[in-house]
Amino acid sequence: MQYRTKYNNPSVARKLTLWEKLYIPEVIRGMITTFKHLFRPKFTRQYPEERWDAPASFRGRPVLVMEDNGVERCVACGLCSRVCPPLAIEVRASETELLKERYPVVFEINMLRCIFCGYCEEVCPEEAIIMSKEYELSFRDPSEGIFGKDKLLVPKAELQERLDYLAKMRN
Amino acid sequence: MPKITIDGRELEAQAGQTIIQVATENGIDIPHFCWHPALTVAGNCRMCLVEVEKTPKLQIACATPIADGMVVKTLSEPAVTGREDVMEFLLINHPLDCPICDEAGQCKLQDYAFEHSRGESRFVEEKNHKDKRVPLGPQVLFDGERCISCSRCIRFATEIAEQPVLTFVHRGDHVTIVADPDMGFDNNMSMNVIDICPVGALTSRDFRFKARVWDMSFTDSICPGCSRGCNIRVGIRNNEIERLEPRNNPNVNGYWMCDHGRLSTYPPVNEARIEGPLMKDAKGIQQHTDNDAAARKVAEELSKYSKDEVLLLGSARLPVEDNYALLKLAKEKFGKQHIPFITHIEGQDERLLLRADKTPNALGATLVGCVADGHYQHVHGENEAKKTVLELLRSRKIKVVFSIAGDFLKDPQLLEAFEDVEFFATCSSNDTVTCRRADVVFSTSAWAERDGVFVNFEGWVQQLRPAVATKYFMRGIDHMHMSRLDRFGSPFDKWARGNKRNAREAWRMVELVANNMGARWKYLHTEDLFDEIVKMVPDFKGMSYDSIGRLGQPIATKHGEVKEPIYKEVYQESTERIESVGSVIL
Ligand code: SF4
Ligand code: SF4
Ligand code: SF4
């Protein structure tokens, strides 16, 4: 409140001198800075032609690990859904003949809700949901933001770097 | 009366009680697995170890009788270490597969591992492996690895279900449970073992993996499966009933409910519902309409006929309020003193719970003044009872029928007798044969979607509570139970969007019809009707929704076959105290 009154109040604002009011010297000062940077090394990345490869510690969108036999690791325990602060995850379990007994018939993450906190990865007893490197998420419709198993399942081989990183951090 | 001291509190006790009984009655929670108040004492899990002064070793609280002046310590160092050691032993071979176990969240082993164990194991050996997913009977699956050999299920089968087919086999850490291979654990009480198993070793084939406990809300209600009216809790996720479980009421059902009630009463709430009120158009095709238009039509038709051509049909499946409202309409507009209803008698009364009468409220409907098809005749003596619905219809005088009963036309005899009926309006929650025959169908709330009062065959007045939200009954506004998902979900979340049906209580339809016939009823809630019943019907004298509460109340004047309560043991009389403690999981 105080902040607002102080800076919105014209009687408190600093009076400009005539030199400052002319603006031209300030414009020239700005142009000099711009020209200096023309000859310095460039930091700008030419996105999207040039993409950033995130390090293994990066928390991109959460994905489900798909084992080599094409089955998800997830046992649909629902812990990630319980821990997720913005309630982005829905898991619905069902029975499978496989040894793991339970699997997720429905596994959905609402990417409009996800805050990339990584809690789901941390709580998962199976290391079945992990943070990937993907950060490109844009949708034209809110319903597109709900990712089902088709979008979430990623083969284990593609996630090896993160899995190794997690193993390293654990010890 | 002997006095004992537990953790410094001096407590009155009765001679012959055990330490754990006195403790539980007084709200002191002594950790236990094998002890269950309704079963004999086995004393085999050793979890209930307590220190008793002047005794050299720790004692098990479940099997140690009290003595005057006894001093018990449940929190002393030896008692705590003793419990921790027992937990360590129990966990040696436990698979710790909580992530895939349905019990997780309400598991005694999980809770005690958190509260009463050291949090780490000193055993590095490979765990024993046993069979998983073994069917013990048609409804119950057994996981050998999770079993902690407490023998609760065996004692239940022998003592309560009286089908002694479960037993331990093998010895030591190879001990496991098998069912008689010829018979299997197959009886109408079988699923209760799933509730009393302190771990997730016994799981329900019907429920397996449907929902997590912490995602569900639980509402206390009454099973509508038969005239016993077992006290239950309705487990809801995303506005769908996922399962029912029994709730302890020593006067009605003890700790149990039957498999028939558990499995057959909830699917009709979830499935095959009608979408809203329907009315036949000029071509005889049912079209969607609204309640007001439907009620206008029914009122118009009812007024066309003389009193003797009209049949108003009550329902033993609906609470007393709805029957009362219909009866009131019958009295005010047609000068009838009684309305008939149809009961559903099937099979024999079972030894424990299930009754031959499969309707939950035949006595209640009778008490407010309806008359059944002969079954409850003796209750109110000579009256219209003898004219069964069938006779009435066969007399071919009936031209118009307005019924609040659901699917009664599935009975082919009745359907045939319906031939001469010119106009038929009914209330229904499901899409049934009856609905298809009707000219007007009001979409009414199922038993889990509303308030209401049932009276069981013994005269216990009990209360239904809304567990499933409808378009008119909202979770947040109407003080219904809310799970975490209900509280935080938005309309954009699929898991919070659950189907809310366009259905209201049947008495509201009766009220609409009555008001269209010139009456001026104004009831806001089901409770208003009950308050009126209390004033009009002596059997409900002095009652209110509050006084009925969660455990029910016997009718004021004892009509009908009111029997002694089925459970009368000392420990069960203390239920109310136990219930009030709340956190004690038995
Ligand atoms: S925590 Fe892991 S195993 Fe459990 S539901 Fe989530 S992803 Fe599946
Ligand atoms: S990263 Fe965080 S917000 Fe996103 S799904 Fe996982 S737990 Fe939820
Ligand atoms: S199956 Fe459950 S109730 Fe039966 S002995 Fe094992 S742990 Fe106890």
Ligand code: SF4
């Ligand atoms: S005995 Fe009757 S009331 Fe009890 S659970 Fe079975 S059907 Fe329901």
Ligand code: FES
């Ligand atoms: S030994 Fe007492 S509860 Fe099991």
